[in-house]
Amino acid sequence: MASHIGKLPVAVPAGVEVSIKGQEFEAKGPKGSDSYTIPECITGKVEGNEIILEPTNDDRTTRADHGLSRSIVASIVEGVSKGFTKHLMIVGTGYRVAAKGKGLEFSLGYSHTITVDPPEGITYELPNANEVIVHGTNKQLVGxxxxxxxxxxxxxxxKGKGIKYQDEHILRKAGKAGK
Structure with a gap:
């Protein structure tokens, strides 16, 4: 019995080139390129504009690898075609961010500023001093x-001060009870 998620074919959008050679999966698109090594217990093939992954045997680890491999392949295809983004909001008086070369320089209430350089394949965008948008083609690296x-x-x-995701809700606690 195969994984329910793994059984679904991965649609390849226009403008994306995919290839499977043995266990090596590669995708190239308008946003970049990425590759993945499919586990030995899974076989993959490209049929038309779909990628089909099938298990070679029927044990539990194969079913887990089957669904995971399909999800990773789907993420790679989406990443090279559309890309991934994460929005971060900086909340707090005096908390801000500024561009410094390719990296970012944060003022977060400490006695010093903090500089963050982007990993390879990641870019930062600053719409204003209280917002950071992380862009990239690899879902895991962006996250x-x-x-x-x-x-x-x-x-x-x-008070909810700090750096939070744009859609994150912070549960607030009541402060000290006054007289």
Missing amino acids: QAAANIRKLRAPEPY
């Missing part, structure tokens, strides 16, 4: 770069 920035000053529960 990790955004998480590393958020970790510099995670939002606190009393």
Whole structure:
């Protein structure tokens, strides 16, 4: 029995070239290129404008690899065609970010500024001094770069100050009870 997710074919949009040679999957599109090594227990083939992954045997690890491999291949295809973004908001008086070369320089209430350089394949965009947009073709790298920035000053529960994702809701706590 195969994975329910793994059974679904991956649609290849126009403008994206994909190839599978043995266990090596490669995709090239308008946003860049990426590759992935498919596990030995999965076979892949390109039929028309779809990618089909099939398990070679029927044990539990193969089913898990089957769904995971299909998800990774789908993410690569989406990344090279559209790309991925994460929006971060900087909340707090005096908290801000400025571009410094290719990297970012954060003022987050510490006695010093913090400089963050982008990993390879990641770019930063600053619409204003309180917003950062992380762009890239690799879903995992975009998420990790955004998480590393958020970790510099995670939002606190009393005033909500810190760096948060745009759609993140911070649960607020009541402060001290006054007389």
